[in-house]
Amino acid sequence: MRSLSFVIVLAACSSRSQPPSSETATAQPAASTPTLGLAMLVPDDATTVSVWRPMELAILSMIDSQPEMYRCWRDLEQKIEVAYQVFTADQSSFVILEGDLSRAQVQPCAEEALGYSRILTEDFRDEGGQLVVQTALGLVHAGWRDRFVVIGRPSDVTRSLASQTPSKVWAAAIDDLPGKDALATTAFAAISRDLMFTGIVGVPTTRWTMVFDGPPRGWPTKTFIEDGEDALDRFVQEQLRLAKRKEQGLPPEPPESPDAAVPPEPERRMPTFRGRIELHYASTADAKRASEIFTKHAFSFELETNLALALSRLPQKLAGTKLTVEFTHDSFPGVELDKLQAWLASVQAAASAQRPN
Numbered sequence: 001m002r003s004l005s006f007v008i009v010l011a012a013c014s015s016r017s018q019p020p021s022s023e024t025a026t027a028q029p030a031a032s033t034p035t036l037g038l039a040m041l042v043p044d045d046a047t048t049v050s051v052w053r054p055m056e057l058a059i060l061s062m063i064d065s066q067p068e069m070y071r072c073w074r075d076l077e078q079k080i081e082v083a084y085q086v087f088t089a090d091q092s093s094f095v096i097l098e099g100d101l102s103r104a105q106v107q108p109c110a111e112e113a114l115g116y117s118r119i120l121t122e123d124f125r126d127e128g129g130q131l132v133v134q135t136a137l138g139l140v141h142a143g144w145r146d147r148f149v150v151i152g153r154p155s156d157v158t159r160s161l162a163s164q165t166p167s168k169v170w171a172a173a174i175d176d177l178p179g180k181d182a183l184a185t186t187a188f189a190a191i192s193r194d195l196m197f198t199g200i201v202g203v204p205t206t207r208w209t210m211v212f213d214g215p216p217r218g219w220p221t222k223t224f225i226e227d228g229e230d231a232l233d234r235f236v237q238e239q240l241r242l243a244k245r246k247e248q249g250l251p252p253e254p255p256e257s258p259d260a261a262v263p264p265e266p267e268r269r270m271p272t273f274r275g276r277i278e279l280h281y282a283s284t285a286d287a288k289r290a291s292e293i294f295t296k297h298a299f300s301f302e303l304e305t306n307l308a309l310a311l312s313r314l315p316q317k318l319a320g321t322k323l324t325v326e327f328t329h330d331s332f333p334g335v336e337l338d339k340l341q342a343w344l345a346s347v348q349a350a351a352s353a354q355r356p357n
Contacts, residue, residue, distance in 0.1 A: 037148060038084065054080040070224070201290050
């Protein structure tokens with residue numbers, strides 16, 4: 001839920017860095033790709049299934065935030081084809097990565113990389129065939145199945161890997177998510193059965209879909225630590241070298257440039273993106289009522305004026321029981337981030353209050 005709310009904040013306020021581009025990416029319908037393997041990993045009682053460009057997924061971005069990293073980690077990142085996040089009824093989530101990610105390659109590199117980024121607090125260990133990782137954020141398990149790596153709480157990983165049949169609830173919906181070929185233009189997409197938009201609009205949804213499109217981008221430029229190189233020893237030797245230069249009366253060196261093999265990042269520009277939210281209702285009457293609520297900005301609770309007006313002006317498409325609302329990077333002029341965050345907090349509270357126990 002928090003990650004989905006973050007996407008809405010991003011869309012409304014343009015407050016976070018986005019891929020540089022001079023043009024808004026055009027949303028293209030993605031061809032469905034059968035994902036029987038993924039459907040076997042998603043439990044029936046999941047509330048939301050989302051797909052991310054790997055570099056947009058929050059946990060990977062956090063690990064990638066260091067100015068230096070092990071080269072093997074970048075090699076692994078580039079092997080991740082798709083990142084999925086599955087949200088559960090208790091407002092937690094777990095991650096599924098798809099790609100050529102064998103445990104023999106991932107484990108030794110991840111232990112070095114996570115240790116260097118200070119996320120790892122204990123050595124890796126094996127428990128029942130799963131990799132157990134004690135991190136600064138808590139205990140994490142990782143397990144492998146075919147081309148998928150499941151990462152999350154022990155109970156979520158164990159249940160996901162133990163499944164022997166595709167989810168009857170989610171199999172068809174998962175096939176509607178963008179495939180890896182669509183991630184050139186789609187940064188994020190989600191299909192959900194939670195009550196977030198029921199709380200916002202006041203008309204019960206049967207499900208909703210969000211798609212967030214933006215220009216393609218690569219992993220950020222880094223200075224790489226070679227495999228097997230001791231990062232601490234490298235740092236010590238570099239400090240000794242600089243101290244020797246100082247003793248010799250030599251001027252300070254200019255900052256070291258990033259790895260020459262990695263092209264420099266292009267100049268940052270104003271973020272550009274577009275997206276849509278598809279709200280599905282039980283009847284055409286409910287869909288029409290929801291459309292009117294958007295147009296008249298007569299939402300379930302009072303909104304900040306600029307936000308209410310912006311929502312009322314969003315383009316709509318009404319088709320039977322489905323209402324589609326579209327937005328772009330310039331759809332929310334004058335909306336302040338702190339006010340939007342306060343609004344989202346109230347939406348989350350409303351959705352939680354309506355969630356069955």
